[in-house]
Amino acid sequence: MSLLSVRDLTVKFAMRDQTVTALNGISFDLAKGERLGIVGESGAGKSITGFSLMNLLSRPGYIDSGQILFNGEDVVQMNDKRLRNLRGNRMAMIFQDPMVTLNPVLTIGQQMIETLMAHRKLSREEARQIAIVKLREVYIPSPEERLEQYPHELSGGMRQRIIIAIALLLDPQLIIADEPTTALDVTIQADIMELMLELCQSNQVGLILITHDLGVVSQMTERTLVMYAGRIIESGRTREIINDPQHPYTQGLINALPQQTVPGQRLKQIPGNMPGLASIPAGCAFNPRCKYATDLCRSRVPETVHYGEVEVACHEVQRLNSDEDRQEARA
C-alpha cells in the first residue's frame, strides 16, 4: 500500500460572484520513503495541493470532492481531533520563509519543547533532550545554546535548519516542503538540500517537494509532477521528465532556462502568461500558449495517457514527437 494516495482531488474557492476551481481532478501516489517533486509556475496550484494534503485549506478555499488517503485513511473525512494527531505527528510541513513560520516571541527551545509535549507524554527535560538530538541531526552547532535563542538572532540558513529539525521532531512519515530553499542563497540552498536528502534517505521519510526550480527537483526527487492551471499535465520519473519531457509546457519550461541556450542567443521563451483561475480557457488550459494547438485542444480537455516513460495529458503528444524541432532538440 502506498503511503499517500490522492484520488480526483478537486479544490474550489468561493469568491463573491463566482466559484473558481483551483485544483481539478488531481490524482497521484507516493510510496513510503519516496521523494516526489511538484513543479509549476505561480498560480499552477502547487501550494494549494500541499495545503490540501494536510487539510489545511481555509475559507474561501474548500475541498470539493476527491480522496486523500494517508495510510489508507481519508484525510478529507477526518475530524479535528484526528487531524491534530495527523499534523506535525505523521505529516509535517516546511514553508518558504522561516521567519514567518517561527514564533518571534518564543525561544527556539520553547517552540520545540512545546510541540513535543503537545503530542507526546514527556517531561520537559525529556523533551529538551530530544530537541537537542534533533538540532544536532541538522548540524546546528552548540544546540544547547541555540535553544535559549530567539529566531531573529539566527541567520536564514540556520532558521531553515531549525524548521527542518522541528518538522522531524515527531518522526513523521511524510514531509511536505513548499519552496523550502527559495528564500536562501545558493550556497546555503545547496547545504539545506543535501541535508534534507540525507535525512529523508536515512529515516525513510517521504518527501513532497513543491518548487518552481527544475534544478532543485532534478537533484532532490525520484518522481515529478508538472502542474499547470490546477491540473497535473505530466508525471513520471524525474530523470525522464528532465531529459525527455513530453508535454509542450514541460518542454517549454525546460527550454526556457538560460543553461539550455548558447550564451548571448535568444532564450526560447513560452509566449503569453499562465491564465488566472477565473479565466481558464476551454479545452487544454495551455492551448493559447501552445504552438501545436488544434481545434481539438481548444474544445476538449486532454485525458492523461501513458506515453513513452511518462504520463502526459496532451492531445498532440504523438504529432509533437515527430516534429522536426523536437528531433533536433533531442539530438
Next chain:
Amino acid sequence: MSDAKTDRPLLEIKNLEKRFDLDQGFLETLKFKQGKFVRESRSVHAVNNISLEANRGEALCVVGESGCGKSTVARLVAGLLTPTAGEIHYGGQRIDNLSRGDMQPLRKKIQMIFQNPYASLNPRMTIRQALEEPVRHHYPSASAAEVRDKVTEVMLSVGVDPSWAKRYPHEFSGGQRQRIAIARALTVDPEFIIADEPISALDVSIQAQVLNLMLEAKESRGLTYLFITHDLSVVEHFGTRVAVLYLGSVCEVADTRTLFSSPKHPYTRALLSAVPQLKDDRPNHIRLKGEIPTPINLPTGCPFQSRCAFADARCKSEKPKAIHQPDGSTVACHAVEEDRLDAVAAG
C-alpha cells in the same frame, strides 16, 4: 557609438567605499566602557574598496549572495547613494560628487530597473502617464504629439500593446509590469542601464521573455548594462564580464566564459558548484564552513578567510590585492597568487 572616448571605459569605479552608520544620534554613539562614557559608532561596511570598469556595449554582471553589497554598488552608480570614499567616472566625467542639478543631464543617460515591478510603478498613474512622465521631464520642449509618439514607439518595442496605455499597473501581470518598467527606462533613450535583479521576482517562462527583451534592447540600442543578480545561470547567458562580490569586496573579475570555464577564487568555485544542475543528479558541491560574517565587524585579512579551506596565516592578516591573471581575469586571493589552490586539489 563611435565617439572619441571609446577607448576609455564608459563606467569606471575607483576604490569605492560605502559605510552605513548604525548609531546616528549623539546618544546612540555614547557607550559606557571601563567606568567611562566614550563616543563610539558602529557602521555597516557595505562596500569596501571596489574598483570596476564597464566598457561600451558590455553587460557587466555583479553577482554575490545577500548582503555582499551588490545592490549598494548599483545604487551608488545610479547616484541614489553617496559614496563614503572613492570615485565614480562616467564617460570620462566624475559623477559621484555632482550636485542634483549637474546630475540631471546624466539621469537621462543612466537609467535603472528594479527587482519589484509592483513597487516601481505608481499605482495611481495609468501606464501612459507613467511612461510620458520621464519624457516630459527630460525633454521639456517636446510637443504633446512627440511625447505620445515616443511612448507608443517604446511600448511597441517592449511588446506592450499601446492600446493598454489607459490601464493601471494592477491590471497587468508581473512580467508585463516588468516590461513596462523597462519601457519606462527606455523612453528617454539611455545609454547605460543599471538593472538590480530585474527578473528574480518572475516565473521561469516569463524570465526568458524579459531577458530576451533586455538582450534585444542591448543589440538595437547599443546599451551598456550593469546587471546585478544572484542567479549564475542568468549571468552565464547575459553577461559579457562578471564581478563576484563577497562581503563588500571583489573576489574575482573575468570574462563570462573564462569565469565559468576556469573559476579561480575559492569562493567563486564554491558558488558555481552550488548551482542546482538540471541534467546531473549528483551534487558535487563544495561545502563552505560557517556562515557569512557580519559586515559590521569585518574579519581582518581576506574577507573570505573564515570560510575558506585554503586560508593560512597570511590570509588571516593581510587583505589580498586584485592580481591580473594570464587569461585576463583579476583575482584577489593569496592562495591563487602563491599557486597553492590546485597543488592542494591535485595532491
